[in-house]
Amino acid sequence: MKWTAADVELYQKEKDYIDTALIPLIPITMDDGAKTAASGGEFVQLVAGELERQLKGRVFLFPPFSYFLSESRQSLVERLTDWTSLLMEQGMKYVFYVTCDREWKGKETAISDRLWLVPAVPLENMDESYKYELIRDQTSGLLRFFISQWS
Amino acid sequence: MSDKHRVTRRQFLNYTLTGVGGFMAAGTLMPMLRFAFDPILKDEAGTEMVAVADVKDITTEPKRFDFKVKVKDAWYESEEPRSAWVYKNEKGEIIALSPICKHLGCTVDWNTDKEHPNQFFCPCHYGRYTKDGTNVPGTPPQAPLDRYEYKVKDGKLYLGKAKPRGEA
Structure with a gap:
């Protein structure tokens, strides 16, 4: 499911079956790291989109949780925890995150063990078929992660 | 003159x-x-046949082939990845099944559930289909997997639209 009117309609009908939320965490910065951050964000969105395509009957892909890198980590963690508990209250059993920002992994929080980190890759100057291969590879890793958490 | x-x-x-x-x-x-x-x-968008595989690569074991089709969503045209599970049945006919689960649209995989070998398996809600795409009763899906229209030309397999069984 994606955050579109048609998918939300289906979600409301089949609520019992769709119990997993996926939130991409997208960092933003305008200084020297901008290009790296943008490229990472692009990759995260591609992987999340491909995963949604394969598991659309159970996974709800939410609009990205975007933040500036200069924001305080503590308040970000708080905000994300709020998002998570809101979703849980609404009937989601699992909430997963996918990001390219290593800092999320560093801290031992409730978030870090439900987080999938994609590697930083310079997608823009990559061959089309290789890019496809890479996305497929990451997606299947993420897919296995989901399946292992489900069972 | x-x-x-x-x-x-x-x-x-x-x-x-x-x-x-x-x-x-x-x-x-x-x-x-x-x-x-x-x-x-x-041509009506989406009806063009796309070359997917060499016929000689098709065996009796379902194998996944990936391809791309052009789709138009409002004014945004893009290439969308598709896949098909292709095999030859006992009569030697080619069967090309759509991997889209008829329950809620996840992608099914071949032979990944150890308890039920040689079936298509949907990881989302454990839906199962037999090799010819028939849904196993008692699992969530209510209909068999769609089949692709296909044609064979110069040793290549071309796939068209996926249609519910009985129409393709």
């Missing part, structure tokens, strides 16, 4: 003007006709 091929100045000008005029008329009429008939001539 012989009289047979004598062309008067008047005739010459007539011929030339008719010829040039004809070209000009054709030049303006052709685009108009094309515009008028264009919707009929254009």
Whole structure:
């Protein structure tokens, strides 16, 4: 499911079956790291989109949780925890995150063990078929992660 | 000079003007006709057959082939990845199944559930299908997997639209 009117309609009908939320965490910065951050964000969105395509009957892909890198980590963690508990209250059993920002992994929080980190890759100057291969590879890793958490 | 091929100045000008005029008329009429008939001539989006695999690669074991189709979503045209599970049945006919689970649209995999080997398995809600795509009763899906329309040309397999069983 994606955050579109048609998918939300289906979600409301089949609520019992769709119990997993996926939130991409997208960092933003305008200084020297901008290009790296943008490229990472692009990759995260591609992987999340491909995963949604394969598991659309159970996974709800939410609009990205975007933040500036200069924001305080503590308040970000708080905000994300709020998002998570809101979703849980609404009937989601699992909430997963996918990001390219290593800092999320560093801290031992409730978030870090439900987080999938994609590697930083310079997608823009990559061959089309290789890019496809890479996305497929990451997606299947993420897919296995989901399946292992489900069972 | 012989009289047979004598062309008067008047005739010459007539011929030339008719010829040039004809070209000009054709030049303006052709685009108009094309515009008028264009919707009929254009292929319906998504119905074109796409080359997916070499026929010699197809075995009796379902194998996944990935391909891309052009899709148009409002004004945004893009290439969307698709896949198909392709195999030959006992009669040697090619079967190309769509991997989209008929329950809620996840992607099914072949032979990944250890308890139920040689079946298509949907990881989302444990839906199962037999090799020919028939849904296993008691699992969530209510209909068999869609089948792709296919044709074989020059040793290549071309796939078209996926249609519910019975229509393809």
